[in-house]
Amino acid sequence: MALEWEQVVVDAADPQTLAHWWAEALGWTVVGAEPEEYEIRPAPDRLPGLLFLRVPEAKGGKNRLHLDFRPDDQRAEVERLLALGARHADIGQGEQRWVVLADPEGNEFCVLGDRLAT
Structure with a gap:
């Protein structure tokens, strides 16, 4: 199968x-x-x-599944996504290397560290 x-x-x-x-x-x-x-x-x-x-129904609570993205340049990609309408999201992650954002309907996703830095 x-x-x-x-x-x-x-x-x-x-x-x-x-x-x-x-x-x-x-x-x-x-x-x-x-x-x-x-x-x-x-x-x-x-x-x-x-x-x-x-x-x-409206979204309720933290996502049970989310997408992670690995950019070439994290800072530039976060700025671009924020300009498109994403927003920073606090899901209790604390200080991390990745940035948690939410799309316009509140679905969280992560922008990981730079591809070239890993």
Whole structure:
């Protein structure tokens, strides 16, 4: 038996807006657009993707799953993401080498240290 990782599903109040935000943040492409769900991928034929589904309830508490990103330049990438609408998030991480941010709907993700410094 074989499994292929297809996508990560993200609950969203506004899947269209959040999908477009993440597509811009990651430089990905919207490959599926319906009123209740939007999918983005690195390229139309590349997996895995992120699928944003409309849900009625608001996010509550810290994410049980989050994404980590390793940039070439952490400081520049954090500044770019903040300019796009991310915000700093405190989930009790204390002082760390990584930076915890949240997307416009409050989903936390980490920007790790510089790729070249690891």
